[in-house]
Amino acid sequence: MNIKPFNDTSYEQFLNEWKIMxxxxxxxxxxxxxPRPICVSCYRSELEWIEFKGTGKLxxxxxxxxxPPNMAKAGYGRDNPYVLGVVELDExxxxxxxxxxxxAKKPEQIKVGTPLKAEFLxxxxxxxxxxxxxxxx
Ligand SMILES: [Zn+2]
Numbered sequence: 001m002n003i004k005p006f007n008d009t010s011y012e013q014f015l016n017e018w019k020i021m022x023x024x025x026x027x028x029x030x031x032x033x034x035p036r037p038i039c040v041s042c043y044r045s046e047l048e049w050i051e052f053k054g055t056g057k058l059x060x061x062x063x064x065x066x067x068p069p070n071m072a073k074a075g076y077g078r079d080n081p082y083v084l085g086v087v088e089l090d091e092x093x094x095x096x097x098x099x100x101x102x103x104a105k106k107p108e109q110i111k112v113g114t115p116l117k118a119e120f121l122x123x124x125x126x127x128x129x130x131x132x133x134x135x136x137x
Pocket of ligand 1: 026027030041044
């Protein structure tokens with residue numbers, strides 16, 4: 001069996017296969033999403049892939065009005081903010097991801113602790129299709 005390297009490229013390839021894959025340390029069991037080449041807890045490199053179910057709850061969030069270039073290009077910014085959140089997955093790992101299905105202009109209506117489910121955002125079609133990960137209530 002071919003083991004993909006534990007990096008962002010593999011992570012993105014898995015997302016394109018509709019899979020949320022992170023790393024699990026074989027020594028201490030610490031999880032990482034996105035995957036890291038070295039354990040975030042004990043710094044060893046004996047890792048394995050783990051597929052996340054894609055369920056969790058909102059731990060923190062922020063409404064982004066100053067968009068980085070890639071998001072600004074997609075039309076986000078001061079008049080069209082988007083939400084970036086920290087999601088605590090049921091497996092016990094925290095990931096920083098985009099939150100969709102919420103009103104970024106009314107962040108006061110977004111509640112920490114809200115149960116969330118993974119949602120794949122798709123760009124392009126066919127062989128150039130690219131998935132990215134978001135979560136929604
Ligand atoms: Zn470890």
